[in-house]
Amino acid sequence: MxxxxxxxxxxxxxxxxxxxxxxxxxxxxxxxxxxxxxxxxALYTPAGQGFDPSSTSVRAPRPQNSxxxxxxxxxxxxxxxxxxxxxxxxxxxxxxxxxxxxxDPDDPESVLRQVESERDRERVVNERLDPYSARFFPREAxxxxxxxxxxxxxxxxxxxxxxxxxxxxxxxxxxxxxxxxxxxxxxxxxxx
Missing domain, CATH: 1.20.58 (Methane Monooxygenase Hydroxylase; Chain G, domain 1)
Structure with a gap:
């Protein structure tokens, strides 16, 4: 087993x-x-019931519980x-x-995430000049x-x-x- x-x-x-x-x-x-x-x-033991020689003489559908x-x-x-x-x-x-x-006090990127967060707060976004400048993908903890x-x-x-x-x-x-x-x-x- x-x-x-x-x-x-x-x-x-x-x-x-x-x-x-x-x-x-x-x-x-x-x-x-x-x-x-x-x-x-591997758990199934077909020989447990014994072999019936007459079972090979006629073709029959397999019973449901066989x-x-x-x-x-x-x-x-x-x-x-x-x-x-x-x-x-x-x-x-x-x-x-x-x-x-x-x-998680041992997170190696916690300081980096804090720095990115500070930078994000200081960013000035002018979507008229750069429509993609508002995108910011913060790092996940x-x-x-x-x-x-x-x-x-x-x-x-x-x-x-x-x-x-x-x-x-x-x-x-x-x-x-x-x-x-x-x-x-x-x-x-x-x-x-």
């Missing part, structure tokens, strides 16, 4: 290095969600691989969101950039989880809850 994503060391530097943050998310998604079909196929995975295998996959990986990614995104909303990255990655995460959960529901059968509800129940069961 696939292993859940390992928990990275969470530091503000990890979050501010958006390349490291996105690489972690990309690798975690690739190993679990992007290969969800292969992971589920590719259903055993409920115990599905439960183990969800509880030991899928939900823990999602939880790690949620923990990382929540931590980085808290870093993005905290004050790195916390603002991180907040935008976290928002974007959370949106991606929702889409990926909905897709993965749909495939799990299709192959495992019987679970018609939304992924959020199933994950919340898993979290509550873990807390006990």
């Amino acid at each position: 696939t292993q859940p994503s390992p928990h990275p060391t969470l530091t503000p530097q990890f979050c501010f290095s958006t390349v490291a943050l996105r690489d972690f998310l990309r690798i975690s998604r690739a190993s679990i969600d992007d290969s969800i079909t292969q992971n589920l196929n 590719r259903q995975i055993a409920p115990s295998s599905c439960r183990a996959f969800k509880d030991q691989v899928l939900f823990p990986s999602w939880q790690v990614r949620s923990d990382v995104l929540n931590y980085c969101a808290s870093v993005a909303t905290s004050p 790195r916390t603002e950039m991180l907040a935008a990255v976290v928002r974007q990655e959370r949106s991606v995460e929702k889409i990926i989880r909905a897709r993965s959960w749909g495939l799990v529901g299709e192959r495992c059968g019987g679970d018609f809850r939304e992924w959020e509800e199933a994950m919340n129940e898993w979290r509550k069961a873990r807390e006990k």
